[in-house]
Amino acid sequence: MNPISLIRDNIRALEPYSTARDEFKGGDISVWLDANESPYPTGVNRYPDPHQKSLKTRISSLFNVPAESIFLGGAGSDEAIDVAIRIFCRPGIDNMVAISPSYGVYKVAADINDIKIREVCLNPDFSLPVERILEAADADTKIIWICSPNNPTGNAFPREEILRVVENFNGMVAVDEAYVDFSDKGSMADFIATHSNLIVLRTFSKAWGMAGMRCGMAFAAPEVIRYFDRVKYPYNMSSIIQKELLKRIEIGTADHIPELRNQREILADGIKNASCVEKVFPSDANFILIRVADAGKIYDYLTKHGVIVRNRSRLPLCENTLRITVGTPLENQRVINLLNAYGTDLHLDRTSAVSRDTTETRISVEVNLEGKGESKIDTGLKFFDHMLQQIPHHSGISLRVVCKGDLEVDEHHTMEDVGIALGEALLKALGDKRGIERYGFVLPMDESRAMVLIDLGGRIEFQWDVEFTREYVGDTPTEMFAHFFQSVCHAMKCNLHISAKGENNHHVIEGVFKAFARALRMAIRRDPFSYAPPSSKGIL
Numbered sequence: 001m002n003p004i005s006l007i008r009d010n011i012r013a014l015e016p017y018s019t020a021r022d023e024f025k026g027g028d029i030s031v032w033l034d035a036n037e038s039p040y041p042t043g044v045n046r047y048p049d050p051h052q053k054s055l056k057t058r059i060s061s062l063f064n065v066p067a068e069s070i071f072l073g074g075a076g077s078d079e080a081i082d083v084a085i086r087i088f089c090r091p092g093i094d095n096m097v098a099i100s101p102s103y104g105v106y107k108v109a110a111d112i113n114d115i116k117i118r119e120v121c122l123n124p125d126f127s128l129p130v131e132r133i134l135e136a137a138d139a140d141t142k143i144i145w146i147c148s149p150n151n152p153t154g155n156a157f158p159r160e161e162i163l164r165v166v167e168n169f170n171g172m173v174a175v176d177e178a179y180v181d182f183s184d185k186g187s188m189a190d191f192i193a194t195h196s197n198l199i200v201l202r203t204f205s206k207a208w209g210m211a212g213m214r215c216g217m218a219f220a221a222p223e224v225i226r227y228f229d230r231v232k233y234p235y236n237m238s239s240i241i242q243k244e245l246l247k248r249i250e251i252g253t254a255d256h257i258p259e260l261r262n263q264r265e266i267l268a269d270g271i272k273n274a275s276c277v278e279k280v281f282p283s284d285a286n287f288i289l290i291r292v293a294d295a296g297k298i299y300d301y302l303t304k305h306g307v308i309v310r311n312r313s314r315l316p317l318c319e320n321t322l323r324i325t326v327g328t329p330l331e332n333q334r335v336i337n338l339l340n341a342y343g344t345d346l347h348l349d350r351t352s353a354v355s356r357d358t359t360e361t362r363i364s365v366e367v368n369l370e371g372k373g374e375s376k377i378d379t380g381l382k383f384f385d386h387m388l389q390q391i392p393h394h395s396g397i398s399l400r401v402v403c404k405g406d407l408e409v410d411e412h413h414t415m416e417d418v419g420i421a422l423g424e425a426l427l428k429a430l431g432d433k434r435g436i437e438r439y440g441f442v443l444p445m446d447e448s449r450a451m452v453l454i455d456l457g458g459r460i461e462f463q464w465d466v467e468f469t470r471e472y473v474g475d476t477p478t479e480m481f482a483h484f485f486q487s488v489c490h491a492m493k494c495n496l497h498i499s500a501k502g503e504n505n506h507h508v509i510e511g512v513f514k515a516f517a518r519a520l521r522m523a524i525r526r527d528p529f530s531y532a533p534p535s536s537k538g539i540l
């Protein structure tokens with residue numbers, strides 16, 4: 001089959017735009033006055049290499065594909081999809097065939113180019129319906145799209161089956177291998193030398209960790225790639241990206257592939273027995289498709305707990321499915337915990353809000369034990385604010401404290417009431433305390449030593465052994481710190497032992513707040529595997 005015969009007449013006859021750098025044939029040039037560039041260096045005052053020679057040479061050895069067989073798209077592989085359509089398909093006349101469910105961009109690109117697309121549903125087990133795909137094609141079908149591993153189903157198709165399509169179709173077959181690095185089934189790139197109607201799409205966006213870079217690739221026979229280069233925008237990849245990519249390929253941004261594959265299995269394993277999960281589909285990619293009882297509800301539930309996944313339920317064969325990208329071990333553990341806790345009465349939403357309104361103070365405190373240490377603190381006492389700031393910063397709890405107190409009288413009410421409101425908010429956010437580590441202890445730091453021990457078991461006890469040599473630090477009276485922590489302790493119903501020593505009063509109290517935050521961080525943390533209350537009595 002000669003792919004050139006498939007190319008639109010106008011493209012075959014195209015006189016491509018000739019850049020200044022195309023017309024320059026080499027020589028010892030030191031004065032560049034051919035491209036109307038600015039002569040003053042900005043790092044990017046010169047046009048980039050329109051042929052991306054150095055980058056293609058590197059990519060050629062990286063993927064073991066000849067440089068003449070490589071097209072690079074500076075808008076990702078989405079660009080290669082669009083260019084392929086524009087080379088082969090006559091708007092309003094030709095059509096394409098694509099599998100379904102699959103990546104949405106084929107249809108959008110087809111619609112933009114006024115090309116009809118015939119979607120062939122996968123078999124119910126997501127395997128490739130080779131015969132039906134071939135039957136769907138007619139004389140005006142120019143491209144068949146196969147995504148493998150397929151998004152969103154996650155499975156890769158055996159290469160022999162894809163090859164059967166390639167060998168039995170009189171047109172181009174484009175195989176989108178965005179996720180092939182996560183699969184054992186191998187790349188179709190091995191066949192571009194022998195099958196000139198094959199186009200293989202690859203990308204740096206997924207396994208290579210450079211989605212923000214925007215670089216996609218098409219591999220095909222050199223006579224096909226020549227037309228990609230004629231149709232593309234002349235300078236379709238900036239010099240910054242060409243340079244950065246070369247640099248980052250050397251750094252080895254794809255190092256996480258084994259870890260992500262391993263985590264994919266851990267995630268699949270961790271959620272397969274959750275009561276809300278009906279099926280975990282096998283995956284050759286860096287995501288997992290799962291079928292659940294009610295995808296909308298579970299999507300909302302995960303979102304409410306700060307985790308966003310993709311609801312794929314609208315796609316054929318994908319009713320009530322969610323697509324979950326494999327994240328870091330901690331992120332995956334979070335998903336495992338959440339899905340396993342769905343429908344149980346486990347107190348997962350560890351947030352609370354407490355308001356205290358007295359004649360002396362007006363306070364609102366908001367706490368999120370699952371937060372990321374975000375904070376807004378304003379009590380009117382600058383040094384006290386600075387100390388309170390240590391709590392979210394060192395515990396990871398998100399904390400909002402706003403207090404309007406009678407500071408014109410003195411600091412007493414403000415500090416005491418903030419302590420009470422904070423303690424109440426923490427206690428409320430802890431809920432039934434199931435699964436928490438319960439104990440926390442810390443012994444740090446330099447010339448000052450602060451020691452904080454905490455037990456969230458519920459028995460109230462407060463021990464304070466901190467000496468100050470000054471009455472004030474900043475605008476805050478030092479004697480009030482004992483009172484503040486005592487208020488927290490009582491309101492939070494915990495056992496709190498604090499002792500500290502040091503030369504510098506500021507360091508001493510800062511050490512206490514930091515150590516308190518650290519101890520709290522340990523004690524509130526939930527053991528991901530144990531949801532029983534951590535007490536021999538079975539109840540806290």
Ligand SMILES: *Cc1c(COP(=O)(O)O)cnc(C)c1O
Pocket residue numbers: 075076077078079103147151176178202203204205206211215216
């Ligand atoms: C993510 C993805 C791509 C990558 O697109 P880029 O434009 O290169 O970021 C291509 N195809 C499929 C199926 C994808 O899921």
